[in-house]
Amino acid sequence: MKKLILTTAVLALTAGAAMADVVRMGTEGAYPPYNYIDDNGEVAGFERELGDELCARAELTCEWVTNDWDSIIPNLVSGNYDTIIAGMSITDERDEVIDFTQDYYPPTASVYVAASADVDLAGGVISAQTATIQAAYIAESGATLLEFATADETIAAVQNGEVDAVFADYDFLLPVVEASGGALMFVGEEVALGGGVGMGLRESDNELRDKFNAAIDSMKADGSLNALLAKWFGEEAPGY
Amino acid sequence: MFEYCADPASLAGFKWLSCYLTTGKHMGLYWAVGTVLLLLTITAPAALLFGFGGAAAARSHFRPLRWFGKGYIAIVRGVPDIAFFLFFVIALDQGFEWIRHQIKCSDWDQPIRQGNDFIVCAAAKLPLSSSPQVFHEIYGFFLAVLTFALVFGAFAANVLYGAMRAVPHAQIETAEAYGMSHRQAFWRIMVPQMWVYALPGLSNLWMVLIKATPLLFLLGVEDIVYWARELGGTKTPQFTDYPHGDWRVWYFLALLVFYLAFTQVSEVVLAKISRRLSHGQATLAGEKQRKGPRGRGKAAA
Numbered sequence: 001m002k003k004l005i006l007t008t009a010v011l012a013l014t015a016g017a018a019m020a021d022v023v024r025m026g027t028e029g030a031y032p033p034y035n036y037i038d039d040n041g042e043v044a045g046f047e048r049e050l051g052d053e054l055c056a057r058a059e060l061t062c063e064w065v066t067n068d069w070d071s072i073i074p075n076l077v078s079g080n081y082d083t084i085i086a087g088m089s090i091t092d093e094r095d096e097v098i099d100f101t102q103d104y105y106p107p108t109a110s111v112y113v114a115a116s117a118d119v120d121l122a123g124g125v126i127s128a129q130t131a132t133i134q135a136a137y138i139a140e141s142g143a144t145l146l147e148f149a150t151a152d153e154t155i156a157a158v159q160n161g162e163v164d165a166v167f168a169d170y171d172f173l174l175p176v177v178e179a180s181g182g183a184l185m186f187v188g189e190e191v192a193l194g195g196g197v198g199m200g201l202r203e204s205d206n207e208l209r210d211k212f213n214a215a216i217d218s219m220k221a222d223g224s225l226n227a228l229l230a231k232w233f234g235e236e237a238p239g240y
Numbered sequence: 241m242f243e244y245c246a247d248p249a250s251l252a253g254f255k256w257l258s259c260y261l262t263t264g265k266h267m268g269l270y271w272a273v274g275t276v277l278l279l280l281t282i283t284a285p286a287a288l289l290f291g292f293g294g295a296a297a298a299r300s301h302f303r304p305l306r307w308f309g310k311g312y313i314a315i316v317r318g319v320p321d322i323a324f325f326l327f328f329v330i331a332l333d334q335g336f337e338w339i340r341h342q343i344k345c346s347d348w349d350q351p352i353r354q355g356n357d358f359i360v361c362a363a364a365k366l367p368l369s370s371s372p373q374v375f376h377e378i379y380g381f382f383l384a385v386l387t388f389a390l391v392f393g394a395f396a397a398n399v400l401y402g403a404m405r406a407v408p409h410a411q412i413e414t415a416e417a418y419g420m421s422h423r424q425a426f427w428r429i430m431v432p433q434m435w436v437y438a439l440p441g442l443s444n445l446w447m448v449l450i451k452a453t454p455l456l457f458l459l460g461v462e463d464i465v466y467w468a469r470e471l472g473g474t475k476t477p478q479f480t481d482y483p484h485g486d487w488r489v490w491y492f493l494a495l496l497v498f499y500l501a502f503t504q505v506s507e508v509v510l511a512k513i514s515r516r517l518s519h520g521q522a523t524l525a526g527e528k529q530r531k532g533p534r535g536r537g538k539a540a541a
Contacts, residue, residue, distance in 0.1 A: 022370040030470065032479045037470060039480055040264035063373055067460065071326075077356045078330055079337075079365065080376075080460070097356050152473035156486050159474075179476040179483065202357045 022061050023208065025051050026081035029066040030150050031172060033232045034087035034197075037066070046232035047085045050104060053224070057215040070130055070149055073097060076200060082208065083201055087169070089133050089194030099203045101212045103196025104225060106238045110134050112188040113173045114165035115158055121188045124164035127154040133193045134167045158184065171233050248481045260482045269467035273498070276453045276464055279381070283388040284446065290393025295400035309397070316394030324391055325458045329383050333366070340364040377461065384459045392449055399441030404430055406437040408522065436517040436526070443510040447503055468495050 027035045029043055038044035043064040055062035065081045076084050076098060089108070090100045110133075112121055122142060128135040130147040138145040146163050148154045155176055157163045165187060166173070177184050201209050219225040226239035244251065245259035260266070297309025316324070337360045341352065345361035352359055362368070367375040407430050415425040456463040472488030518525035 024369055030473075032476070036479055037265060039482065041268045042264070044479075065373065065376070066462075068457065071458075074330070075460070078334060078358045079360070080333075082369070150469070150473070152469075155474060156488070159486060175476040175478050176474070179474075179478075202359070204354045204357045204359055 022063055023055065023083060024081035025055075025062050025064050026067050026072060026076060026084050026086065027051075027064065028069045028072065028086040030069070030152060031087050032175065033171060035085070046228065047087065049232075050219075050225070050228055051085050053219065053228075054212055054215040057218055058211040060211065068149070069132075073200070077202055079202075082205065083199050083212070085199045087172075087197055088200055090196055090198045091133055091194055094200070097203075098200045099205070099209055100198040100200055101209055102216055103198045104216050104219075105197040105229065106240070107192055107194055107196045109170040109190040110137070110167060110193045111170045111173055111186050111190050112165045112167050113155075113158065113177055113184050114187045115161070115184060117185060117187055119164040119187060121165060125162075127157040127163040127166045128168065129154055132168075134169070137191065137193055138167055155184075171237070174234075256482075263482065265467075265471060268462065269464060269471060272462055272464045272467050275381070275461065276456070279385060279388070279453060279456065279461075280450065282385050283392065283449065286385060286389035287392035287396050287445075287449070288442075290389050291396025291398075291400050294393060294397025295404060298397065298401050299404060313394050313397050313401070316391055317398065321391060321452065321455065322458070325387060325455050328390075329387055329459050332383060332386070334358055337364050337366050340366060380460045384456055384461050387459065388449070388452070388455075392445055392452075395445050395448075396442060399438050399445065400434065402441070403434040403438035407433045433521065436514070436521050436523060439510070439514050439517060443506075443514075446506060446510070450499065450502055450506065464495060464498070468492055 027043055027047060029035055029037045031045075033046050035043060035045040035047045043066065048064070051062060051064070067075050067081070069086070072084055072086060072088075073094070075081065084098070088094070088100075090103060094100070112119075112126070123144075125144045125146055126138045126141075127146045127148060128138050129151045130149055135145060135147055146157065148157065151168060151172060154163075154166045154168060155173075158166045170190065173186075177186060199212055201212075216225070219228075220240045229237045229239050242259060242262070244255060245262070248256060248259050251259060294309050294312050297305050298313060300306045300309065337358075338352065341348065341360035341364035344363045348361050350359070367379050411429050411433065412425050415429040416422075420428065454463055454465040457466045468491035469488060472486070472491035474486050475483050477483040514525070515529075519529055520526060
């Protein structure tokens with residue numbers, strides 16, 4: 001169980017502020033490089049580093065929790081954790097239910113990956129993770145959508161021929177394509193989706209949202225956010 | 241874990257595997273096996289208790305109690321498990337927090353429900369959001385035990401209700417003819433005899449309970465199926481020292497072996513219990529035991 005006990009930013013003690021404030025950070029832990037579980041069983045990835053830095057700047061004590069993607073919003077609003085930091089794109093539909101901070105990653109490109117170059121993207125079967133903007137896009141596009149609970153399964157579906165292609169974030173698919181040794185390839189055009197990636201919070205948590213917004217502002221201002229983005233998503237990743 | 245694990249890329253064969261299988265992440269899997277076993281050992285007696293209570297209530301002569309018992313059996317058995325596990329647990333959790341909120345924060349002036357949000361004061365949170373993650377997991381585990389016990393208790397109640405009716409009525413009449421009160425006849429005659437009738441149904445339930453443990457993940461407890469899926473998924477070299485392809489089939493094969501071995505052991509144990517319970521009973525199996533193996537029975541006659 002210790003695997004998830006990831007208390008951070010003990011410096012809040014010395015600062016004397018926000019001592020009793022523990023902010024529980026909810027993430028999925030299955031979407032590298034945004035967030036994943038490393039070999040030690042701990043949450044790692046871009047959002048782990050970003051979240052820890054934001055908490056340090058906002059003088060908050062943060063604790064990391066993992067939750068299924070499917071139920072990540074219901075568990076936030078019922079109070080099992082206080083933020084969603086899980087590569088979640090800011091969309092109008094989600095904004096009706098929860099609040100978002102400003103984006104910490106500009107609107108991202110989504111791409112198709114298939115096992116061969118000549119698949120039919122317009123009318124074929126495309127896999128996407130349930131309740132993502134990519135799934136919504138495919139459902140509208142006219143192709144047949146096959147949803148999976150985790151992003152990993154969407155790729156496995158391409159590898160075993162269950163679907164023609166997978167549609168997901170470029171940053172998530174890039175390491176997969178690189179590691180496949182040519183078995184998987186990008187096909188079709190890039191599609192720009194979503195309004196950037198932000199942290200999700202309960203609509204009533206305005207104070208916490210302001211704190212995180214201020215911390216993101218300061219990271220954008222001093223360039224440390226760009227450095228983090230370059231570290232995890234490559235030098236050509238969009239920055240601020 | 242081992243010293244030679246510092247650079248897994250240089251290892252091969254058994255050494256690599258020994259490092260791979262002892263990563264912190266795999267410890268999570270092994271820990272989850274313990275969690276599942278612990279859940280079963282706590283839930284099974286708890287469900288039996290709920291079942292016994294439900295069955296006793298359903299047979300009660302006091303009408304409201306009887307309605308309650310029958311209602312419990314009918315409603316819980318009728319609602320799909322997955323709906324129960326999704327809805328009931330959140331409701332239960334919010335119910336607890338609501339009660340604590342009423343007690344601890346009487347001066348709170350904001351509504352608890354604000355749109356989609358469920359907001360209670362910080363002191364009413366269960367567990368407190370400042371308490372370490374381990375308490376959150378224990379609390380989740382406790383909710384899981386309670387939910388499993390409630391659901392399986394309803395099925396157990398139905399089994400026990402049937403078993404109680406299966407005890408020959410003449411036994412009760414005889415007991416009462418000997419001057420036992422209703423209560424005495426129930427505890428001394430009916431209850432000891434009903435188990436043999438209940439056992440086939442209860443053993444079925446036990447098997448289903450073993451297989452239902454993956455529902456734990458719905459309750460935020462990381463069970464073995466979650467870890468098998470997480471560990472077996474394709475791992476690319478950027479994010480792990482142990483990259484591998486889609487190994488889910490191997491992990492799920494291990495799970496298959498685990499579950500089959502577990503149910504097999506259960507079968508053996510349940511068969512033993514059944515033999516013991518049949519001893520001296522006026523059932524076919526009990527009669528067989530009394531007469532002994534066929535050959536000897538004939539010789540004795």
